[in-house]
Amino acid sequence: MKFDFKNIHIGKCIKNRVEEEEISISRICNFHKTSVNEIYKMYEEESMDAEVLLQWCKLLKYDFFRMYSQHLILFSPEIRSDSNTRIKTEAIHLPKFRKNIYTKQVVEFILELINTGEKTKLQIAEEYKIPKTTLYKWISKYSNNEK
Template structure:
C-alpha cells in the first residue's frame, strides 16, 4: 500500500474482491446502482459519509489510510505556540504509544529491507525514533 498517494477507490475495490461481496448487496447498502459503484472504484477521493458507509460494509477502517499518511508525511512542527500553551495548561500530558498502524510499520520495514532508505534516513524523514524502528525490524 502506497501511503503517499492514496487511491481510495482502488483500495475499496481490492477489499470488495477480497471479501467477494456481490454488487447487488453493495447497491442495496449504499443506495446506488452499478455504474455509480464503478465510478467510486475509479475515483481518487470519496465523500466522508460515503467512505464511512464503505468502512461499515467492508468492515475495514479506510480512514486509517489517511491517518497513516498524516503520521508519515505531515508531522507536527515542533515548538508551535499551540503546543507551548497546551503544555502550560495541561500538566498531565502523556506520550501516546502505538500511534503507528500496521500499514505504517510494514511500509517502514519494507523501506529498510529493500535498501531504499536506511534507519537513519527514516528517522530524519518521518521523525520516528530509531529504537522504535529497530524493534519493528526485530519483531519481523
C-alpha cells in the same frame, strides 16, 4: 506487496476489498441506494466524501480512514511547540490523538524500505520523524521473529 501510504487511491482500495469479500454488486447498490454505474464511478475516485467512505467502511467491515491516519503519521510535519501553537491547540474542542502510534502495516512498510535498500535507517528517521530507538527496536524485534 507494500501499500503506498503516500498516494492513497481510495476507490481502488474499496474495489480490492469488495473483490476480497466477494460482495455482489446488487448488494452494494442496495446498501448505497445507488446504481451500478455510480458504484463503478466510486471505484475510479481517488478520494471521496467522508459520509460515503463511512458507508463503505460499514459495508466492507474495514476502516479505510486508518489509511489516512497512517499517512498522517508518516508524512505530516512535526508539530512545533511555540507559544502560538499551544494557545490555538488549547482552544480546539476536538479529541486529541497520539501521533506516535504505529500500526503493524506501517512498521512492515518501514522495514521493507530498509530491507529492500530503498531507504537507509537515517533517511527513514529523518523523513518520517521516527525516533532511531524506535526504529532499532522494530528491526531487533522483527528480525528475531523471522528466525
